Amino acid sequence: MDTVLEATDLTKSYEDFSLRGVSLTVRRGSISGIFGPNAAGKTTLLKVLAAQAPVPPGVVRVFGQIYETSEGDLKNRVGYVPQEPTFYPDKTVAWHARFVAPYFARWDGAGFHNLLESFRVNPLKKVKQLSGGQKKLLSLAMALSHGAQLLILDEPTAGLDVVHRRSLLDLLRTLAADGESTVIVASHITDGLDEIAEDVTFLHDGRVVLQAASDDLMTRWKWIHYKDGSLDRAIEDRFATLRRQPFGNRGLTDDLPALREAVAPALASGDARIAHASLEDILLSFVKGA
Amino acid sequence: MDPILRRSSFFYVTALITYMGLMGRFMLTRDWPAFEVIPLFLPVWLISAMLASEHDERYAFLRTLPVTDRAVVRTKFTLILSFVSAAWLLMIAVALLRMGDEIATPSTLVYVTLVCASALLVGALYQVGIWRFGMSVMFPVIGVSVAGGLVLAIIHVANLKYQDDWPAFSRMGVVEWLGGAPWLSSAVLGALALWAYYGLMQAGLRVKAASEAHL
Numbered sequence A: 001m002d003t004v005l006e007a008t009d010l011t012k013s014y015e016d017f018s019l020r021g022v023s024l025t026v027r028r029g030s031i032s033g034i035f036g037p038n039a040a041g042k043t044t045l046l047k048v049l050a051a052q053a054p055v056p057p058g059v060v061r062v063f064g065q066i067y068e069t070s071e072g073d074l075k076n077r078v079g080y081v082p083q084e085p086t087f088y089p090d091k092t093v094a095w096h097a098r099f100v101a102p103y104f105a106r107w108d109g110a111g112f113h114n115l116l117e118s119f120r121v122n123p124l125k126k127v128k129q130l131s132g133g134q135k136k137l138l139s140l141a142m143a144l145s146h147g148a149q150l151l152i153l154d155e156p157t158a159g160l161d162v163v164h165r166r167s168l169l170d171l172l173r174t175l176a177a178d179g180e181s182t183v184i185v186a187s188h189i190t191d192g193l194d195e196i197a198e199d200v201t202f203l204h205d206g207r208v209v210l211q212a213a214s215d216d217l218m219t220r221w222k223w224i225h226y227k228d229g230s231l232d233r234a235i236e237d238r239f240a241t242l243r244r245q246p247f248g249n250r251g252l253t254d255d256l257p258a259l260r261e262a263v264a265p266a267l268a269s270g271d272a273r274i275a276h277a278s279l280e281d282i283l284l285s286f287v288k289g290a
Numbered sequence B: 001m002d003p004i005l006r007r008s009s010f011f012y013v014t015a016l017i018t019y020m021g022l023m024g025r026f027m028l029t030r031d032w033p034a035f036e037v038i039p040l041f042l043p044v045w046l047i048s049a050m051l052a053s054e055h056d057e058r059y060a061f062l063r064t065l066p067v068t069d070r071a072v073v074r075t076k077f078t079l080i081l082s083f084v085s086a087a088w089l090l091m092i093a094v095a096l097l098r099m100g101d102e103i104a105t106p107s108t109l110v111y112v113t114l115v116c117a118s119a120l121l122v123g124a125l126y127q128v129g130i131w132r133f134g135m136s137v138m139f140p141v142i143g144v145s146v147a148g149g150l151v152l153a154i155i156h157v158a159n160l161k162y163q164d165d166w167p168a169f170s171r172m173g174v175v176e177w178l179g180g181a182p183w184l185s186s187a188v189l190g191a192l193a194l195w196a197y198y199g200l201m202q203a204g205l206r207v208k209a210a211s212e213a214h215l
Helices: A042-049 A067-077 A093-103 A109-119 A132-144 A162-177 A214-220 A256-269 A279-289 B003-029 B034-055 B059-063 B069-098 B106-133 B135-162 B173-178 B182-210
Strands: A003-013 A018-027 A031-035 A060-062 A078-081 A150-154 A182-187 A199-204 A207-213 A222-226 A241-243 A249-253 A272-276
Touching: A003 A042, A003 A182, A018 A042, A018 A182, A018 A199, A018 A207, A031 A042, A031 A162, A031 A279, A042 A060, A042 A150, A042 A182, A060 A067, A067 A078, A078 A132, A093 A109, A093 A132, A093 B003, A109 A132, A132 A150, A132 A162, A150 A162, A162 A182, A199 A214, A199 A279, A207 A214, A207 A279, A214 A279, A222 A256, A241 A279, A249 A279, A256 A272, B003 B034, B003 B069, B034 B069, B034 B106, B034 B135, B069 B106, B069 B182, B106 B135, B106 B173, B106 B182, B173 B182
Parallel strands: A031 A182, A031 A199, A078 A150, A150 A182
Antiparallel strands: A003 A018, A003 A060, A199 A207, A222 A249, A222 A272, A241 A249
């Protein structure tokens, strides 16, 4: 496995919040999703991974290097889109392009303007005239225009309309598919991003509660929909999440093989059926159970 | 030119032009106590320039670029040093010009150097303070300092004018003594100030790298 980023036992404390013992490995060409509820520590984690917030040297290695000794080189290879991008509000979008261009070794001015055009961001507008979603797209255009090999995106779809969100997801998928770019995205919603994330990390209260390949999770985690009374109480107790509803109950499990024998009669009689679970369902079971 | 330097230098160059244009010309045209009073306004101008520059600075944006903290710290400290050095050179030049009509004396050179050295260190301290505590905390502190500095300077001017026994800083015993060898004294004072300034720059580097308050 060709590792692009490695974080080991990462701890970051603030007055009212701590990120504790987070370890993370990101493969080249992959899309890693970091999911969790609000205040789970996603933004803090991404800030640390992108050298926006300090941690002790050596805790984070990117392309085999550490920020403390290779900050300039690494930031040329890492594109970071913060949750709330910051710019000089009284300056135009084009001014920002001229400002950043000398700092990046591989700045693609034409590519930047093409991206702005496709994102429908007017380069002559001052940043303070842009909407929150447009600022996000501007930040994204900058991250994509300096040949970044690792993109770290904090809530990239937040504030975007459906059209832009869809085209962003397609763009990220295309970037990762060529094997040269690696993407880390964080979000409190899995909608859309769960479709593209290959590796998933769930954070809750500053800790990693689950790390797995998305496919594995989808294979392992299933809903069992069943009519009330068709399953024993002992089986229900083994569900990670149990939802009783007027039109039928459903239980979420990550160990279907162990339950299959017990559920088999209900499945055979048509009183129960198995359905896919979404990342959001799985995330919720961890958050509630934590 | 480095874009950060170019953007921030606008505020410092403007401050230098307005300081020498508005205040410095009095040193050319007015008699006593012009050389006593005008240098006292230098820290006010310097800190105002810093306030304007830092108030509009976007460190969170800069941190996303391949710019090291060391480069940013060096740029900001270069600006402060350049502003003070330029002001010192201009005031010393004017003082030398006015030595002929005895408006300025050798101790004036030492006094100007002392004020400039103090301004340099105060400016550096505030800059480090901004990185450590952020603008939201430092803005009122700096604002009160600027206002307080102005008020004290005005009180000093008024008392010099209306009270014969009011002490003048440029005529204090130690300044007069150092004025016995003004160039040597200025060189030693300048070197000491630069040494302390370098120490503050190193502290600024550590503070900026470790703090998130300014982001």
